[in-house]
Amino acid sequence: MKKVFERPKSLTKDPFTYCPGCHHGIAHRLVAEALDDFGVREKTIGVCPVGCSVFAYVFFDCDMICAAHGRAPAVATGIKKSKPDSIVFTYQGDGDLASIGTAEIVHAANRGENITVIFINNAIYGMTGGQMAPTTLVGQVTQTSPYGRDPKTMGYPIKVAEMLSTLKGVAYISRVALSKPAYILKAKKAIKKAFQTQVEGKGFSLVEVLSTCPTNWGLSPIEANKWLEENMIPYFPLGEFKTPEEVS
Amino acid sequence: MGEKILMKGNEAIGEAAIRAGCRFYFGYPITPQSELTAYMAKKLLKMEDAAFVQAESEIAAINMVYGAAATGVRTMTSSSSPGISLKQEGISYIACAELPCVIVNMQRGGPGLGSIQPGQADYFQATKGGGHGDYHLIVLAPSSVQELVDLTMNAFDLADKYTNPVMILGDGLIGQMMEAVEFKERKKISLPDKERWALTGCKGREKNYIVPFNLDPYEMEKTNFKIQKKYNELKEKEVRYETINLDNADLIVVAYGTVARIIKTVIDNAKKEGINIGLIRPITLFPFPDKIIAETSEKINKFLVVEMSLGQMVEDVKLAVNGRVEVNFYGRVGGVIPTQSEILNEIKKYLK
Numbered sequence: 293m294k295k296v297f298e299r300p301k302s303l304t305k306d307p308f309t310y311c312p313g314c315h316h317g318i319a320h321r322l323v324a325e326a327l328d329d330f331g332v333r334e335k336t337i338g339v340c341p342v343g344c345s346v347f348a349y350v351f352f353d354c355d356m357i358c359a360a361h362g363r364a365p366a367v368a369t370g371i372k373k374s375k376p377d378s379i380v381f382t383y384q385g386d387g388d389l390a391s392i393g394t395a396e397i398v399h400a401a402n403r404g405e406n407i408t409v410i411f412i413n414n415a416i417y418g419m420t421g422g423q424m425a426p427t428t429l430v431g432q433v434t435q436t437s438p439y440g441r442d443p444k445t446m447g448y449p450i451k452v453a454e455m456l457s458t459l460k461g462v463a464y465i466s467r468v469a470l471s472k473p474a475y476i477l478k479a480k481k482a483i484k485k486a487f488q489t490q491v492e493g494k495g496f497s498l499v500e501v502l503s504t505c506p507t508n509w510g511l512s513p514i515e516a517n518k519w520l521e522e523n524m525i526p527y528f529p530l531g532e533f534k535t536p537e538e539v540s
Numbered sequence: 541m542g543e544k545i546l547m548k549g550n551e552a553i554g555e556a557a558i559r560a561g562c563r564f565y566f567g568y569p570i571t572p573q574s575e576l577t578a579y580m581a582k583k584l585l586k587m588e589d590a591a592f593v594q595a596e597s598e599i600a601a602i603n604m605v606y607g608a609a610a611t612g613v614r615t616m617t618s619s620s621s622p623g624i625s626l627k628q629e630g631i632s633y634i635a636c637a638e639l640p641c642v643i644v645n646m647q648r649g650g651p652g653l654g655s656i657q658p659g660q661a662d663y664f665q666a667t668k669g670g671g672h673g674d675y676h677l678i679v680l681a682p683s684s685v686q687e688l689v690d691l692t693m694n695a696f697d698l699a700d701k702y703t704n705p706v707m708i709l710g711d712g713l714i715g716q717m718m719e720a721v722e723f724k725e726r727k728k729i730s731l732p733d734k735e736r737w738a739l740t741g742c743k744g745r746e747k748n749y750i751v752p753f754n755l756d757p758y759e760m761e762k763t764n765f766k767i768q769k770k771y772n773e774l775k776e777k778e779v780r781y782e783t784i785n786l787d788n789a790d791l792i793v794v795a796y797g798t799v800a801r802i803i804k805t806v807i808d809n810a811k812k813e814g815i816n817i818g819l820i821r822p823i824t825l826f827p828f829p830d831k832i833i834a835e836t837s838e839k840i841n842k843f844l845v846v847e848m849s850l851g852q853m854v855e856d857v858k859l860a861v862n863g864r865v866e867v868n869f870y871g872r873v874g875g876v877i878p879t880q881s882e883i884l885n886e887i888k889k890y891l892k
């Protein structure tokens with residue numbers, strides 16, 4: 293009998309420890325599948341962030357390092373410069389990438405570092421218990437925006453994919469979601485393209501993944517998927533923002 | 541090899557680092573060490589299997605070093621006081637992850653933006669950890685351009701040997717000074733294998749991972765104990781210092797780096813006036829040469845510590861002396877360099 297579904301080789305046997313309904317696990321799987329597809333697991337070095345996915349080093353079966361909060365793109369730069377033949381990816385949350393690590397991501401992108409960034413936008417700080425993220429939606433209630441995010445004093449949610457697409461050094465950027473199978477298939481393609489961009493040496497690639505955090509949103513997994521589709525997608529449109537010609 | 545070249549301190553560090561096999565440099569410009577960053581750009585951008593990155597900040601630079609060090613290569617960053625402050629979180633990660641790297645601090649006057657003239661007021665930061673948590677850097681304090689060269693080369697070996705970050709703690713004066721230097725042929729020493737931990741891709745082996753955290757406090761405590769063991773070993777094996785005239789001195793000065801250089805002239809001048817001064821010059825600030833200080837305090841009862849700070853190393857000297865004799869202090873700060881005559885006047889106060 294032909295096996296049609298199995299655990300990607302790039303994932304360890306450890307079961308995910310993320311909350312029920314959390315998209316981190318799906319995103320991990322898609323990254324692992326892409327590494328398997330290109331056969332690069334044995335030359336991949338992954339950089340995990342500080343955030344819920346600090347434990348990504350447990351789940352990916354390739355060399356891994358944990359960066360300080362926000363600094364994964366700088367760490368990835370150091371790795372890629374010293375091992376140019378390796379495949380280097382960072383996996384970062386929205387607090388990590390779009391708040392404390394804004395400088396690092398902008399400059400890694402601007403230098404056109406040949407790395408792949410998986411950016412998990414769940415509109416909240418998951419690990420620290422649900423504080424406002426730079427991507428938190430206007431009006432969204434969090435621990436630190438208890439009356440809803442007020443753009444007058446807290447600014448508007450940052451559109452990372454759009455912002456970074458303006459940089460010339462960037463090769464591939466897209467935004468995907470994981471709330472239903474059709475989106476997951478598209479996300480899989482996008483993540484694959486991002487790694488293809490790197491494998492072909494075309495430069496910086498990033499996939500922004502709209503993700504749920506049912507625990508800190510105070511919703512059930514099903515409600516969280518619905519909330520994401522009704523609230524996040526209208527503000528953070530899905531699609532490709534930049535593609536190198538040959539990869540598109 | 542063997543011939544002497546006239547070089548500026550900052551550039552000499554760069555050349556020494558390259559000769560020691562460092563091919564990966566990450567930095568951000570700041571006076572008074574920018575010549576080093578520029579030197580590395582000039583050399584490394586033309587070399588094979590090498591990289592120079594002008595990082596977006598000192599924070600990014602140290603994290604690039606963290607990434608490069610994790611793959612097992614020799615790597616370094618350099619800065620001056622305010623920039624070193626920015627690097628502290630990254631340095632703490634590197635120390636916790638037990639990765640080798642070299643960090644140069646050409647200190648300037650502080651605090652705040654301070655001045656761009658030389659200082660020694662980052663001693664606490666350099667020797668006591670600097671960032672969060674219980675860790676230490678190996679701290680080397682050169683007092684001539686030649687020593688800058690020799691210690692830079694040693695720094696990479698020490699970093700590899702102890703898988704610990706090493707700091708070269710100089711100052712603006714030594715960085716800017718021109719002196720004749722020789723890049724001596726170094727004997728090969730055997731160093732521990734990096735394959736065990738380096739991130740090089742997991743072909744043919746289990747995956748390696750570098751995670752400077754553990755949410756289980758008992759495990760995290762074990763990590764601390766393991767690192768601490770290295771510091772004890774360092775104290776046993778790697779203490780270095782220079783002494784002058786300890787035997788019949790009327791007073792012992794303890795000073796490092798640029799200040800120690802000035803003291804050497806003070807010693808000569810004092811001799812002409814019939815005053816005998818001894819010098820203990822720590823070369824390793826961590827591990828600190830406390831034994832020689834303690835022993836000397838059994839014989840000589842007048843100590844003066846001179847620093848370009850308001851009293852930092854003096855605390856370690858007092859700990860070493862342990863109340864046996866009085867330890868006096870003289871310091872200038874903010875970028876001011878103490879003169880020979882003011883130091884000699886200070887010494888005379890204690891010899892009355």
Ligand SMILES: Cc1ncc(C[n+]2csc(CCOP(=O)(O)OP(=O)(O)O)c2C)c(N)n1
Pocket residue numbers: 342343344345361384385386387388389412414416417418419420425
């Ligand atoms: C320098 C520093 N500041 C703050 C923290 C605390 N902290 C840990 S995770 C986190 C936010 C993580 O949120 P995000 O990046 O969105 O990841 P998520 O958990 O949502 O996946 C913060 C603020 C830290 N570890 N280090």
Ligand code: SF4
Pocket residue numbers: 309310311313314315316344414418419504505506507508
């Ligand atoms: S707190 Fe949120 S982001 Fe973190 S694991 Fe749970 S659901 Fe996922």
Ligand SMILES: [Mg+2]
Pocket residue numbers: 385386387412413414415416417418425
């Ligand atoms: Mg988040």
